[in-house]
Amino acid sequence: MQEASRILYRVQRQSAPYLFVAPAVIFYLIVTVIPMVMGFWMSLHRWNIIGRRQIWLGLGNYVALFHDPSFWRSLYNSLVYAAGVVPAELVGGLLVAVLLNSGLRLRTFYRLIYYLPVITPVAVAAVIWRWIYDPYYGIFTWAVRTVGLGPRDWLNDTRTAMTAVMIVAVWGGIGFRMVVFLAALQGIPSTFYEAARIDGADTWQLFRAITLPLLKPAVLFVLITSFISSLQVFPLINILTGGGPLDATRVVVYDIFDRAFGDMRFGAAAAMSFMLFAVIMIISLLQWRFLGRDVTYE
Amino acid sequence: MQARLTRRVSALAGRALAIAAGLFVLAVPAAAKVTLVHWQHHSPARKALVEQFAQQFMKANPNVVIQVESIPYGDYFKKLLPALAAGSGPHTFQIPAGEVPAFVAAGVAQPLAASVISGEAIESQFVPATIAHFKLDGQYYALPTDVQTIVLFRNPELFKQAGLDPNRPPATWDEAVQAASRIHRRDAQGQTTQMGIATGGYGPVLHTLMLQAGASPWDSAAGKPVFDSPEARKGMQFAVDLVARYGVEDPKFGSRWTAFRQSKLGMVWAHPAMVGSFRATVPDLRFETSEVPAAAPGGSRTSLLTSWAYVVSTRAKSKAEMEAATRWVVYLTSADAQRRWTVETGELPAHRELLANPELRSDRVLWAGLDSLTSAVATPWRSRSITEELPHKAYQMMLLEGKTADAALRWLQGEAIKAELEQREKEQM
Numbered sequence: 201m202q203e204a205s206r207i208l209y210r211v212q213r214q215s216a217p218y219l220f221v222a223p224a225v226i227f228y229l230i231v232t233v234i235p236m237v238m239g240f241w242m243s244l245h246r247w248n249i250i251g252r253r254q255i256w257l258g259l260g261n262y263v264a265l266f267h268d269p270s271f272w273r274s275l276y277n278s279l280v281y282a283a284g285v286v287p288a289e290l291v292g293g294l295l296v297a298v299l300l301n302s303g304l305r306l307r308t309f310y311r312l313i314y315y316l317p318v319i320t321p322v323a324v325a326a327v328i329w330r331w332i333y334d335p336y337y338g339i340f341t342w343a344v345r346t347v348g349l350g351p352r353d354w355l356n357d358t359r360t361a362m363t364a365v366m367i368v369a370v371w372g373g374i375g376f377r378m379v380v381f382l383a384a385l386q387g388i389p390s391t392f393y394e395a396a397r398i399d400g401a402d403t404w405q406l407f408r409a410i411t412l413p414l415l416k417p418a419v420l421f422v423l424i425t426s427f428i429s430s431l432q433v434f435p436l437i438n439i440l441t442g443g444g445p446l447d448a449t450r451v452v453v454y455d456i457f458d459r460a461f462g463d464m465r466f467g468a469a470a471a472m473s474f475m476l477f478a479v480i481m482i483i484s485l486l487q488w489r490f491l492g493r494d495v496t497y498e
Numbered sequence: 499m500q501a502r503l504t505r506r507v508s509a510l511a512g513r514a515l516a517i518a519a520g521l522f523v524l525a526v527p528a529a530a531k532v533t534l535v536h537w538q539h540h541s542p543a544r545k546a547l548v549e550q551f552a553q554q555f556m557k558a559n560p561n562v563v564i565q566v567e568s569i570p571y572g573d574y575f576k577k578l579l580p581a582l583a584a585g586s587g588p589h590t591f592q593i594p595a596g597e598v599p600a601f602v603a604a605g606v607a608q609p610l611a612a613s614v615i616s617g618e619a620i621e622s623q624f625v626p627a628t629i630a631h632f633k634l635d636g637q638y639y640a641l642p643t644d645v646q647t648i649v650l651f652r653n654p655e656l657f658k659q660a661g662l663d664p665n666r667p668p669a670t671w672d673e674a675v676q677a678a679s680r681i682h683r684r685d686a687q688g689q690t691t692q693m694g695i696a697t698g699g700y701g702p703v704l705h706t707l708m709l710q711a712g713a714s715p716w717d718s719a720a721g722k723p724v725f726d727s728p729e730a731r732k733g734m735q736f737a738v739d740l741v742a743r744y745g746v747e748d749p750k751f752g753s754r755w756t757a758f759r760q761s762k763l764g765m766v767w768a769h770p771a772m773v774g775s776f777r778a779t780v781p782d783l784r785f786e787t788s789e790v791p792a793a794a795p796g797g798s799r800t801s802l803l804t805s806w807a808y809v810v811s812t813r814a815k816s817k818a819e820m821e822a823a824t825r826w827v828v829y830l831t832s833a834d835a836q837r838r839w840t841v842e843t844g845e846l847p848a849h850r851e852l853l854a855n856p857e858l859r860s861d862r863v864l865w866a867g868l869d870s871l872t873s874a875v876a877t878p879w880r881s882r883s884i885t886e887e888l889p890h891k892a893y894q895m896m897l898l899e900g901k902t903a904d905a906a907l908r909w910l911q912g913e914a915i916k917a918e919l920e921q922r923e924k925e926q927m
Contacts, residue, residue, distance in 0.1 A: 246923075250579055336751070360901065461575050464600075464924060
């Protein structure tokens with residue numbers, strides 16, 4: 201009897217952790233893993249979501265993508281977008297965080313102001329920015345006119361549309377990066393700065409020798425997450441430019457959406473999703489490999 | 499004690515019987531009722547009208563409940579396709595006419611119930627061009643709605659201010675440019691403050707201009723679109739010239755609809771459905787319509803005819819559901835309903851008998867749309883992108899990238915053939 205209860209107790213002890221995590225694992229399986237597997241299966245077919253039969257293509261959709269100039273164009277656009285937005289968000293977020301971490305007056309107010317774009321719904325922000333960019337009456341047009349530039353249809357000009365979208369993305373993204381950097385800055389012990397000041401270090405030396413090295417984990421986090429979110433941008437592009445003009449802002453996720461719901465080519469869209477996944481994974485691994493080597497979290 | 503127990507048991511049994519009887523009474527009419535979910539893309543005027551139709555239909559058919567869902571156009575297909583795939587979509591819905599064969603091939607649309615309307619009745623009632631894509635394997639799968647051509651809207655006040663006769667619409671392209679030049683105004687910095695005319699680079703308008711210039715956009719023998727022709731180039735060039743050469747259209751001026759509503763635009767090529775939209779949003783706006791101006795004196799006033807289809811989905815499984823759904827679609831496209839569609843939303847009728855309807859023909863702004871039906875050319879292709887997206891891109895190539903009409907239309911032809919082939923492939927799945 202005692203032996204049986206001991207075995208039961210041991211089984212309970214061993215199974216309890218699995219039972220505790222089971223709901224979360226099952227949920228993750230249902231909403232992430234199973235759709236991923238299904239998406240991959242879809243990418244191996246000519247798949248019409250409402251079709252009766254799906255035609256097996258093997259890797260045909262992937263091979264077709266390699267010969268599809270539209271895909272390369274949208275991938276190029278995504279990379280240009282990320283290359284513009286990520287450094288601007290990183291530097292902007294860091295700059296604002298350092299300023300707000302100093303003894304600035306009304307800093308809570310400024311933190312709120314800088315964080316507001318983060319909680320503004322993308323659709324609302326995009327509509328406001330469309331007004332700002334209005335070629336005749338927009339405040340942006342007025343501002344550039346003061347430096348001698350004429351009116352331009354910023355969102356409908358192949359030369360300016362992508363930059364115009366990137367400005368909106370940076371405006372909306374700095375707040376979140378600021379919070380991450382602010383938290384990291386406040387985790388640096390003040391004794392480090394005091395000791396350095398006693399040794400005669402000036403403000404720039406303090407920033408370069410103490411702040412920056414100790415912010416490396418935060419920088420790495422911001423860099424990787426910003427790259428991922430930049431390569432996945434969609435609502436902003438959808439509302440501001442619809443991928444135009446002439447595909448100048450057609451990024452990969454917009455292309456995926458258009459192929460799936462516009463052309464009903466769900467197999468090709470799924471293949472593009474996995475190609476994007478591969479690109480994101482490669483960039484993240486490279487970032488981790490080259491920037492994460494000397495990052496410690498102690 | 500025994501008696502009390504017996505009383506309690508009898509009371510409980512009585513209550514159970516009453517509940518069961520109540521459930522039975524409720525269950526009988528519920529089983530007889532048919533609930534149909536109807537989806538369509540949104541416009542304020544159309545939503546109000548379809549909801550009225552639903553009320554009237556339910557009154558006449560007490561066993562049918564119609565649930566109307568009006569979905570913004572941008573989200574329409576994003577919601578419709580997954581819902582149909584999941585089997586949770588609507589019983590009746592609308593799609594562009596050319597898409598009907600693809601939806602039938604996919605097995606999500608079913609033939610209209612022959613017990614409600616026969617093929618002969620459909621053919622005798624509707625304008626042939628509007629039902630061209632609906633008959634497959636001898637059965638009809640849809641009825642037409644949202645029939646659109648292109649007409650020219652004009653603001654008579656701006657005509658008067660420019661010293662033009664407000665009752666005389668331009669008859670040719672040259673006259674349109676001359677009138678637009680007199681209406682168009684700029685401030686001291688050269689910025690447009692009032693625009694002369696607009697196409698917006700909108701696909702059906704560009705197709706209309708190409709047709710008027712004499713283009714034949716379809717090679718029937720090869721079954722593919724043709725845009726690489728001198729006539730098509732002439733039509734497209736005219737649209738670009740309005741901006742780049744004559745300066746009477748300014749894309750930087752913003753939305754042409756907003757400008758027209760604010761009486762800041764003299765003329766605009768548009769679907770007759772904009773009649774309903776203008777009336778619903780700016781009731782005080784005075785505007786007139788006319789057939790589109792011809793490329794040259796005495797030339798063709800033809801325009802592109804586009805239309806949508808009401809379809810019964812395979813979600814309507816039982817005979818009662820199928821018949822009710824077909825009755826609802828027939829009701830929505832009946833002559834009386836289409837008369838109201840035309841009067842209240844500006845959408846053109848597909849019913850033959852309404853083309854000569856004196857009430858519609860005498861309307862100050864509706865007549866032009868009805869007249870345009872007589873010479874309009876129905877979209878011969880099935881791909882939606884050939885109607886809208888691709889010609890707009892070709893237009894932008896010329897305007898923004900300085901490409902020649904030759905290059906832009908060669909590109910358009912290549913992309914259109916590809917799009918049509920993809921559409922036909924969908925119909926095989």
